Amino acid sequence: MSDNDGKKTLGLGGSRPSNVKQSFSHGRTKNVVVETKRKRVVVPKPGAAAKPTGVTPAVSRDPSKRPAGISDVELERRMKALAMAKAREAEEAAAREAEEKERAAEREQRRAEAEAKEAEDREREERAKAKAEEEARKKAAAEAKKNAPAAPAADPAAVPGEAAISRPAAGARKTDRERDNRNEKNNKSKPDGRGGDNRRGGKLTLSAATAGREGGRQRSMAAMKRKQDRARAKAMGVSAEREKVYREVALPEAITVSELAARMTERVADVVKALMTNGIMATQTQTIDADTAELIIEEFGHTVVRVSDADVEQSIITEEDKAEDLKPRAPIITIMGHVDHGKTSLLDAIRKTRVTQGEAGGITQHIGAYQVTTDGGQVLSFLDTPGHAAFTSMRSRGAQVTDIVVLVVAADDAVMPQTIEAINHAKAAEVPMIVAINKIDRPAANADKVRTDLLQHEVIVEKMSGEVQDVEVSAVTGQGLDQLLEAIALQAEILELKANPDRAAAGAVIEAQLDVGRGPVATVLVQTGTLRKGDIFVVGEQWGKVRALIDDKGDRVDEAGPSVPVEVLGLNGTPEAGDVLNVVETEAQAREIAEYREKAAKDKRAAAGAATTLEQLMANAKANEDVSELPILVKADVQGSAEAIVQAMEKIGNDEVRVRVLHSGVGAITESDIGLAEASGAPVFGFNVRANASARNTANQKGVEIRYYSVIYDLVDDVKAAASGLLSAEIREKFIGYATIKDVFKVSNVGKVAGCLVTEGVARRSAGVRLLRDNVVVHEGTLKTLKRFKDEVAEVQSGQECGMAFENYEDIRADDVIEIFEREEVERNL
Structure with missing residues (x-):
């Protein structure tokens, strides 16, 4: 108390102070005074028991039965709450009972x-x-x-x-x-x-x-x-059993058990039981063949109607148009001719545009489709086809969809191989031909020579008293262009070209490509009907819905009638050039047809590449042992170019070497292409396309070579050179000498040794030798030893004697002739 100067220590009422020793770091301690709080015990006042509290008298009077620390007011409040809860429970029970009675009465009613x-x-x-x-x-x-x-x-x-x-x-x-x-x-x-x-x-x-x-x-x-x-x-006394309904069951070539049961309206368990009875263990998800299914159908009493998977294509077969529905349409003109004879330049002059400048090497590598309106107001649809040999199939497709062929022949070059090819395509397609003798402005031009050369191929022009129209033109000066358009218009008028625009559209794919921003794009020439935005169509193995139509000027249009070329967007994949586009009614129909065609094409490819018998497998294996393959991958910008490159690759090679195209496609070179090339050890050739960033990085890491080309000639030449490297070098024999055996000696540890006289040339130990007996070869091999007297020598000149012994051969006789030759390798080219 002295520390506080007589003052009382501050603390809580009812608390007891105590000392606690507190420890700190570095050994420091401190004594602290703390107070321990005592438990408070509440004792009721003496007069509280007499007050009316509403609680049970026994509880209120006996404090020992109350919880500790609860006052009379708190106890009274708790008891009231308990009473209210009991009353509420009683009311709820009564309401439930009434509701149950009411519900029972409703049920009874x-x-x-x-x-x-x-x-x-x-x-x-x-x-x-x-x-x-x-x-x-x-x-x-x-x-x-x-x-x-x-x-x-x-x-x-x-x-x-x-x-x-x-x-x-x-x-x-x-x-x-x-x-x-x-x-x-x-x-x-x-x-x-x-x-x-x-x-x-x-x-x-x-x-x-x-x-x-x-x-x-x-x-x-x-x-x-x-x-x-x-x-x-x-x-009513009628039998409760239903009369069984017998149906006609459409049966395809293969069907699952569950689908078969559904078509017969029979239980799956019954169909499985019938199969087991016939010795076929099959579950409901397994596929059975048509013959087995027919047996089960007949066992259940139904009638079998055999259908083919090809029946799905019947939905696109339409009837012939009536004569009153046909309306005039624009003619489709195809420009054909030899490479560099001026086909595209002639079309440029007609369209007054410059397309040739955009072509790599000045040659056309795609089929272009354009529409031109003449001064007389007539609309003409032109197809420009490539001219060189790699694009034969593209030119063939151009002839199939065309009405008139304009054969372009250079006046200074006359008829060339691809000119003859174009003539054959036009004759095969049975379409009229107009000869345009181009480059007439050149000094070396000789139109009469062109007309004379055409006679050899049964093309007789009007000037030679024939029926084929011929026009002398110049794409540079514009000479004769009006006469050419007049000739085309006259020919179209004679043909009386008509089509029905009021039906589902059908057309041919002239070109197809994979555009980075727009996806698969197909250039379609509508042949009949009208193709509209939103139409559902199937084309080859692909299908789609027309998302947009773009004409030859790059403008969007809502519809395209007969003879109108348009770019179609909205395909699910890139079709093949030459595929036919048909509009169908539903998306499910289009998908079904496309899946059937894809499956049929896959089966056809598998059948073509697979050997069916052991003999065929052995023959193929033996044939492939002797043939070296150069695997390559080809990616092009459009389908027609990819197809032309693949056809050119197939022509490269001989009985020893061939080029194998592992994969060809449209679009940029991707990482998956690099993976395939790396697994096969093949280079990747890009034609007017490039590899994306990830593909380039992967190619650098895995050492895959990527080559880019824009002219097909260069690509073909490089592949030829690479394939030539796989050719085994040609072995040529060079005779360097002859020797005659004079006598035969037996030498210990050596065997028989021939004493020879070199009659011609030189005898070398490293050279090959043949043993001739009566001018018949009896042995071919190498020399074991060549000696001059007792010394081993490398060669012996003509007129000298020597000793020879053959490796692993001792049947030598006097007067036999030894032919000595050397082999040299000569490189070969395709």
Whole structure:
């Protein structure tokens, strides 16, 4: 107390101070005074027991039974809350009981209504049955009266037939009523609640069907209706078994068991059982062949209708157009001719544009489709085809869709190989031809030589008293262009070209490519009908919905009629150039046709590449042992170029070396292409395309070579050079000498040694030798030893004697001739 100067220590009331030693780091300690709080005990006041608190007197008077620290007010509040909770529980229980009674009354009312309706239906059925019996009785009585007209029929008992009918009927009614009552009692006594709702009585309503839903699981409406039908049929005496329906089952070439059961409307278990009976263990998801399925169908009594997978294409086969529906259309003109004879330049002059400047090497490598309107207002659709040999198939497709062929022949070059090819395509397509003799402005031009050369190929122009029109033109000066357009218009007028624009569109794919921003794009020449935005179509193995149509000027259009070339966007993949586009009704139809065509093409490729017998496998393996392959990957900007490159690659090679195109496609070189090339050890050739960044990085890491080309000649030459490196070098023999055996000696540890005289050339130990006997080769090999006297020598000159011994051969005789030669390798080229 002295420390605080007589002051009291600050603390809580009812607390006891105590000292605690507190420890700190580095060994420091400190004594701290703390206070321990004592538990507070509340004792009630003496006069509190006399106050009315609303609590039980025993609890309020006896403080020892209360919880510690609870005052009278708190205790009173708690007791009130407990009393209110009990009252609320009693009210809720009463409400629940009332609601349950009300629900039971509703159920009882519904049950009574159902019973009344059932009784009414039963009474109606009994009346109908009694009426039927009455009619039967009358009919029997009439027949009996007809058979025995003299017999008295006053007493019904005297008629045995009538009594026999009426008595069982009454008994039957009684029996039916007893049976119904017995069934009703049984249904009511069922514990699961199914029989108590009486749903089978009378008309089935929603309220009757949902009645008693609280009683547990209920039957469906369909089950109740089936139960009603069975009960009604049983009451009328009709057999409850349904008559089996026999169907015509469409059977494709292969079908799953579940699909077969669905088409026959039979249970899957029954079909599986029938298969097992016939010795075929199959589950419902397995596929069975058509013959097995036909056996099962006939076993179930149905009729088989064989269908083919190709039937899906019947939806695109349309009828011929009526004459009154046909309307005039623009002619389709194809420009054909030899490479560098000026086809594209001529078309440029007509279109007044510059397309040639954009072509790599000045040659056309795509098929272009354009529309030109003449000064007379006539619309012409032009197709520009490539001229060199690699694009033969593209030129062939151009001839198939065209109406008129303009054969361009350079006046200074006359008829060339691709000119002849174009003539053959035009004749095969049976289309009229117009000869345009181009480059007439050049000093070396000789139009008459062109006309004369064409005679050799049965093309007789008008100037040579033939029927083929010929026009001298110049794409540079514009000379003769008007006359050419007039000739085309005249020919089109003679042909009377017509098409029906008011039908589903059909056209040919002139070119197809994979555009980075727009996806697969196809240049389509509409041949009949009108192609509209939103149309669903199938083209080759691809299908799609027209998302946009772009004309030859780059403008978007909503529709394209006959003879109009457009770019179509909205395909799911890149089609092949030359595929036919057909508009179909539904997307599912288009997808089904495309999947069938893809499967058929895959099967065809697999069949072409697979050997079916062991002999064929062995023959293929033996053939491939002797042939070296150069694998390559080709990616091009458009489908036509890729196809032309693949065809050019197939022509490279001979019996020893060939080029194998592992994959060809349209679009940029991707990482998957590099992976395939790396696995096959093949280079990747890009034609007017480039590799993306990830593909370049992968190619650098894995050492895959990527080469880019823009002219097809360069690509073909490089592949030829690479394939030539796989050719085995040609072995040529050079005779360097002859020797004659004079005598044969036996030498220990050596064997037989021939004493020879070199008669011509030189004998070398490193050279090859042949042993000739009567000018017939009896042995070919190498020398084991070549000696001059006792010394081993490298060579012996003509006129000198030497000793020779052959490796692994000792059948040598005097007067045999030894032919000495050397082999040298000569490189070969394709």
